[in-house]
Amino acid sequence: MNKTDTLTLVDRPVPTAAWVQRLQHRNRSPVPGLWALLDAVKDPEVPALSLWDLGVLRDIEQQDNGCIRVVISPTYSGCPALEAMRADIISTLQQAGHPEVEVHTALSPAWSTEALSPQGHEQLRAYGIAPPRHCQGCSVPELTPESGITCPRCGSDDTHRISEFGSTACKALFQCRACHEPFDYFKPI
Amino acid sequence: MTDQDLRQATQAYAVRLGDDALILGHRLSEWTSRAPFLEEDLALQNVALDYIGRARMFYGYAAELSADGRTEDDFAYLRDARQFSNLLIHELPRGDFAFTMARQLLTDVFSSLYLEQLLRSTDATLAGIAAKAAKETRYHLRRSREWALRLGDGTDESHARMVRAIDELWGYTHELFELDALEQQLADAGIGVDNAALRPAWLKQVSAILTEATLRVPEDSWVVRGGRTGYHTENLGHILSEMQSVHRAYPGVSW
Numbered sequence A: 001m002n003k004t005d006t007l008t009l010v011d012r013p014v015p016t017a018a019w020v021q022r023l024q025h026r027n028r029s030p031v032p033g034l035w036a037l038l039d040a041v042k043d044p045e046v047p048a049l050s051l052w053d054l055g056v057l058r059d060i061e062q063q064d065n066g067c068i069r070v071v072i073s074p075t076y077s078g079c080p081a082l083e084a085m086r087a088d089i090i091s092t093l094q095q096a097g098h099p100e101v102e103v104h105t106a107l108s109p110a111w112s113t114e115a116l117s118p119q120g121h122e123q124l125r126a127y128g129i130a131p132p133r134h135c136q137g138c139s140v141p142e143l144t145p146e147s148g149i150t151c152p153r154c155g156s157d158d159t160h161r162i163s164e165f166g167s168t169a170c171k172a173l174f175q176c177r178a179c180h181e182p183f184d185y186f187k188p189i
Numbered sequence B: 001m002t003d004q005d006l007r008q009a010t011q012a013y014a015v016r017l018g019d020d021a022l023i024l025g026h027r028l029s030e031w032t033s034r035a036p037f038l039e040e041d042l043a044l045q046n047v048a049l050d051y052i053g054r055a056r057m058f059y060g061y062a063a064e065l066s067a068d069g070r071t072e073d074d075f076a077y078l079r080d081a082r083q084f085s086n087l088l089i090h091e092l093p094r095g096d097f098a099f100t101m102a103r104q105l106l107t108d109v110f111s112s113l114y115l116e117q118l119l120r121s122t123d124a125t126l127a128g129i130a131a132k133a134a135k136e137t138r139y140h141l142r143r144s145r146e147w148a149l150r151l152g153d154g155t156d157e158s159h160a161r162m163v164r165a166i167d168e169l170w171g172y173t174h175e176l177f178e179l180d181a182l183e184q185q186l187a188d189a190g191i192g193v194d195n196a197a198l199r200p201a202w203l204k205q206v207s208a209i210l211t212e213a214t215l216r217v218p219e220d221s222w223v224v225r226g227g228r229t230g231y232h233t234e235n236l237g238h239i240l241s242e243m244q245s246v247h248r249a250y251p252g253v254s255w
């Protein structure tokens, strides 16, 4: 980023274009009940967040033969949580009386933290993880900054990055200078 | 080329890219619990996972194109060294930390240029994999660049180790920019990348980073090649014997 004056960095939940598009797609779906059912399926690594709010859940269709086809997009290429997500989707739908379920993974368009819901941002923060900061006006998301991410515990901006890579691929590790607590930052990608 | 020929060539191409990702990912995973400190351990594991995930996507696509019942596991676990087509730079032993970060720098700059082209592929699956990998590579490159600066412009010891690492690696970088007939056909068809065209941009970026790190750009005085045709260094056999041992001892095992 060189022209910072023309860019706005926001760590409040903002309705990104990617999110609005997902919401419109869901609202047009003929099977709103199935979407509501899958709201119960959480990210195995961040159980505060549903797959919908994470942006992984892309589409649900009920085919003429009753089979339900779910489309998800993987977060990171090597994310080991993908298999658990797939199994949770299948068991949730089966328990609700839908024995035939297919889960497909779609690579394109690639998952991005821009697809997170505004509610997902709040859920992350409440869980102790700083949500990804959006860079409005950037063509690609900014990489994890060295400092200035708002501490999810005390709200201070006086924080610094300890490690680019945290306990899972999707997080970086920060420390707050005000309350001294370390915290995870959900990396923008 | 007929559609069938193109399909076969694309399958072979996906296997090659899968081999590159798997072997480098495996090398990085060897640092687990051996990195200089905990955060670096986590970082190397995360990057390794990105590469192994990338290998799964390429192998999965290769399996789909083969349509002969093979799965990603057949490509990873049931082929011998002569059948692996990864570029040699990826199989060199991990060396010391400087060597690992020097290799990452050289290959991350390459990957960022390569993936930027591959995501324009007329093949939607290759383009999709590239789009995903390109996002991760931005993070990888920033980190390997920072380490190159820190080690190159660090202590006498770290500087000397970086000089040695770059010198030892340089002759293996030429292979990154060579195309054989198959890759040329795919590049002409808009499916694959013309990697030969990437060298000027790569050299410019790498030179700028090395110079900033107080390191010199080596002379192009020696070249090693052979990975794409299955002629490997002795190191690949050692990797495979470790990586494939469980699968070969207990065929079809699952857990």
Ligand SMILES: [Zn+2]
Residues within 6 Å of the ligand: A151, A152, A153, A154, A155, A156, A176, A177, A178, A179, A180, A181
């Ligand atoms: Zn704090």
